[in-house]
Amino acid sequence: MRFNYRLQKILDLREQELEKVKTKFQKAAAEVRTIEEKITKNRNDQLKTQRELVTQSGLSSPQLYINRLKHLKNQLEMLEENLVRAKEKLAIVRQEMLEAQQKTEALKKHKDKKKSEYDKEELLKEEKELNEIALIMRRQQQDNNGDFS
Numbered sequence: 771m772r773f774n775y776r777l778q779k780i781l782d783l784r785e786q787e788l789e790k791v792k793t794k795f796q797k798a799a800a801e802v803r804t805i806e807e808k809i810t811k812n813r814n815d816q817l818k819t820q821r822e823l824v825t826q827s828g829l830s831s832p833q834l835y836i837n838r839l840k841h842l843k844n845q846l847e848m849l850e851e852n853l854v855r856a857k858e859k860l861a862i863v864r865q866e867m868l869e870a871q872q873k874t875e876a877l878k879k880h881k882d883k884k885k886s887e888y889d890k891e892e893l894l895k896e897e898k899e900l901n902e903i904a905l906i907m908r909r910q911q912q913d914n915n916g917d918f919s
Contacts, residue, residue: 781878784873788871790864795864808849823839
């Protein structure tokens with residue numbers, strides 16, 4: 771007889787939920803990395819613009835560089851706010867993922883325990899059947915030996 775775990779459908783659902791949360795986590799982590807890359811690029815653009823402003827003393831329009839720096843600074847502030855929100859979202863999704871993993875692992879351990887109990891019961895049944903077969907064979911042998919005496 772084959773082991774049939776009565777909560778298998780629930781375990782399957784929990785595993786599917788875990789996979790969905792893992793995907794959600796990967797997307798949230800990718801979003802954080804993307805924003806961090808944009809922040810790095812923005813800071814590099816600011817440095818470049820500042821160098822250009824300093825090195826080109828005979829600029830016909832230094833106000834263009836100043837406006838560009840203001841724009842980059844505003845953009846950086848927005849990116850940093852987005853990063854904070856993205857990291858908060860990532861933390862929430864990470865917690866969801868940990869909870870889903872714990873629920874799934876608990877059910878897997880339960881399944882393993884039930885499987886182990888089932889295997890022990892099956893082994894005992896098999897041992898009992900073998901003992902009964904041995905007893906029947908011994909009785910038949912004794913009966914056969916008794917017929918010849």
